[in-house]
């Protein structure tokens with residue numbers, strides 16, 4: 127619901143909002159430019175009388191002096207029947223240049239206020255400002271939901287791509303955008319009579335005027351008492367009319383001054399409503415507050431990027447998330463399908479189930495598990511299809527499921543079936559699906575069918591499960607879904623570095639280059655496309671096809687495509703088919719592989735520390751992250767090997783990164799040396815520093831074997847105990863990420 131409230135108005139209003147934001151950003155420059163061009167005496171340095179005297183010396187035919195919000199002084203005069211206006215130097219009264227409002231800024235202002243239309247354009251601009259208010263509030267709530275609470279709002283984000291750019295930029299700009307949108311909505315509502323507008327009538331013309339011989343303007347007491355910085359406008363009396371007066375407007379109010387005696391004849395202070403109005407205008411335009419104008423302008427410039435990244439994320443979600451055209455409304459559906467997925471494979475199966483059930487006449491609603499509603503009034507069946515990641519963890523679209531389940535009010539008649547998707551190569555095979563099944567049972571719901579687990583997206587297992595469900599629902603579903611095997615690319619080994627033989631931990635760093643032309647759309651047009659690597663980032667996975675046609679094995683990538691090579695770090699497993707095959711490779715040998723994105727395992731950007739923890743070959747992606755840390759954010763590496771003389775992987779590189787500050791601190795542990803230490807021991811020794819970093823919002827990334835990861839989790843839990851938090855809480859905030867095998 128919240129996401130729809132944010133996404134739909136954003137989608138429809140994107141073009142208009144972009145226009146308002148870009149024109150707003152340009153207009154925001156005006157106060158700063160005016161201010162830079164103006165000569166501004168300090169407060170108390172000059173009175174209105176002094177200024178008027180100096181101006182009149184150069185412009186004897188002065189009719190009016192105006193001081194703009196930026197401090198620029200403009201004189202209006204009538205010379206030989208020709209009206210004119212000049213920008214003047216406030217210190218000397220000399221003219222600087224003729225005053226002509228910029229045609230460019232006037233056009234931009236019209237575009238900003240009314241899209242170059244009449245009243246309907248103004249009304250549209252007002253509605254857009256209100257839409258922006260809605261987007262800001264719903265966006266803040268979405269950010270709170272994503273970071274795990276108000277207190278965590280400034281903590282680093284995990285993830286990558288347009289979703290992350292959107293969230294990071296929104297967090298940076300939202301207050302500025304909210305201020306512009308709220309003040310814009312207010313001003314627009316006033317214009318259309320929806321809110322009252324203060325009417326400043328000013329004092330009536332004085333009944334008693336001395337009518338004496340006019341004195342020099344620089345000698346008038348009423349004008350000498352007003353500092354120049356308070357002046358808004360001074361209108362001169364008609365020449366040769368002794369009954370006329372000077373009318374003076376200042377930031378505090380308006381009144382009249384006698385041209386002969388210099389006496390202040392009447393003065394009416396500005397009403398409170400008018401002062402508030404003036405503040406609202408300044409807060410919207412930056413007039414008189416040039417620095418605020420610049421801040422608002424920078425915030426507005428994020429709107430086009432927010433629009434593009436917002437639309438991209440919406441499209442990606444829509445494409446992958448089963449927002450199928452024939453999706454029934456959650457409140458009316460008799461069957462609910464909830465999907466937990468990280469890399470989208472499970473959505474394909476969900477789509478097939480959705481289509482089959484629909485064809486069989488059910489009203490089916492399909493959504494991600496994070497969107498679990500409080501209750502489904504019409505539903506009799508609930509299917510949960512979910513994958514598992516890391517140490518039995520939830521995939522991205524199911525991370526909030528367990529928390530939301532506590533508010534779930536399932537009718538006793540609602541029956542459920544959980545279908546897990548996983549890979550038996552992982553010790554915690556489909557563990558999250560098992561946890562979900564148990565959690566639903568403990569809510570008092572009854573099973574439609576016992577939980578079943580599908581290994582490596584097996585089409586036959588899925589189809590068999592479908593047959594059993596068909597029997598239960600009484601209609602043949604014939605579920606046939608075979609996910610396409612991923613397209614592979616040819617890679618040639620460029621070089622290798624071997625470690626760990628002496629300590630029975632043979633581990634190699636393998637660097638590959640592309641061995642076939644790139645497959646980008648633009649490359650199709652080239653007669654001979656260059657050999658380019660597919661896009662990937664450190665922490666993504668390389669799926670390698672072993673030679674005998676078995677299922678692919680996955681290795682974490684230690685480089686990003688911008689490094690120009692594809693690098694993995696492989697420990698040879700005793701009897702390991704794929705690791706053995708990779709260890710046999712010689713430079714020039716080719717393999718088939720494919721990239722599987724792993725956006726859930728990436729360091730956060732920003733200045734909060736990142737603590738990298740690994741052992742053995744787990745150092746690969748961690749080194750990739752450090753290599754990319756060219757902005758020198760604080761990064762600390764805790765790594766464990768066996769012996770510094772034999773398997774200290776990446777030793778020279780890490781030394782270089784310490785020297786150039788891409789790596790802030792390195793702490794190693796070697797289990798087969800005199801110290802006999804593990805990485806957990808080093809963390810415990812450093813617990814005060816680790817706790818301080820976590821207090822500052824640090825993010826922890828763990829990569830390596832399962833036993834090491836379990837040991838690290840235990841130590842970090844111990845370190846967190848005095849802070850009354852734990853690893854699971856950090857995990858739910860995206861601050862504890864694991865890549866464990």
Ligand SMILES: Cc1cc2nc3c(=O)[nH]c(=O)nc-3n(C[C@H](O)[C@H](O)[C@H](O)COP(=O)(O)O)c2cc1C
Nearest residue numbers: 467468469470471472513514516548549552555556
């Ligand atoms: C980094 C990573 C970690 C994984 N961890 C597990 C795991 O602990 N247990 C498991 O059964 N499967 C695990 N898998 C396998 C996935 O659950 C499986 O490939 C699933 O089909 C992915 O579905 P999805 O694309 O919808 O997320 C893991 C896969 C990856 C890439």
